[in-house]
Amino acid sequence: MAPDPETANYGFNHTMIRVKDPKVSLKFYEEVLGMELLSEVKFDSFTLYFLAFDKSGGKLTAKEKAESRFSREGVLELTHNHGTESDPTFKGYASGNEEPGKGFGHIAITVPDVEKACERFEKFGVNFKKRPSDGKMRDIAFILDPDGYWIEIVPRSIPNLGK
């Protein structure tokens, strides 16, 4: 169906997940995945971190990147509730893939070469849920972020998947 013209300038801006320790998560999303921190917003009891891949070919300034956090697509928001990183009673967050708490499934990162990307992830000691060689779907992989959220690694196209 054709979208209502009133929604013409809507966009899917971001996805928010809670993280236990922002130092660990930022290192993972920046160093391992190559995302950039667009902006950081600190409140009394929590801090928000907005990350995204640079799609400008390095043309945007840091200020422009920060300003883009609500206007562009493909932004990941990490919410850190202060204290979880050092609270021994904190049990961690649900990945969304097990009961109780099933609902959200994963985020997915497109890469030019899944095999090559996975070899690189291995060097960083990233935990895998599914290597390309596991199971039937050899085109994709699933890695785990520091909180255990699933991250699908997908190629630019999977010719035999879907109409």
Add this chain to the structure above:
Amino acid sequence: MAPDPETANYGFNHTMIRVKDPKVSLKFYEEVLGMELLSEVKFDSFTLYFLAFDKSGGKLTAKEKAESRFSREGVLELTHNHGTESDPTFKGYASGNEEPGKGFGHIAITVPDVEKACERFEKFGVNFKKRPSDGKMRDIAFILDPDGYWIEIVPRSIPNLGK
């Protein structure tokens, strides 16, 4: 930090959430939010629906849109496990915002005018978690999708939020 050049062509492709009834969810994401169905992939026990906002100004053909589902950003993947829509014992999915199952928070849609968008949502009978007039943050709203997932409605910029 500057991203590793090896990640230069990585992208945040999609976010996956499970839905109880795809007819209800597709109507919501297409009609109310204005997303378009890029492709649909049916397996024996589940079906995947890939949705996104058209960012090409109507220039892409249906085939090109379908092919873009792993290469572009801002894609939403809905997973329907067959049968949940008519199973009286199915308890629904966790939004990720209550215990047990806290982790994932929300997805966010950028709109040109939050007040105007919310007036439109009211006409569709959309459930609100937070209207712009509720609470302190008057710039944003939170609506609920048919499964109860939170969707933040954000303007293109919030000048006073963040460094």
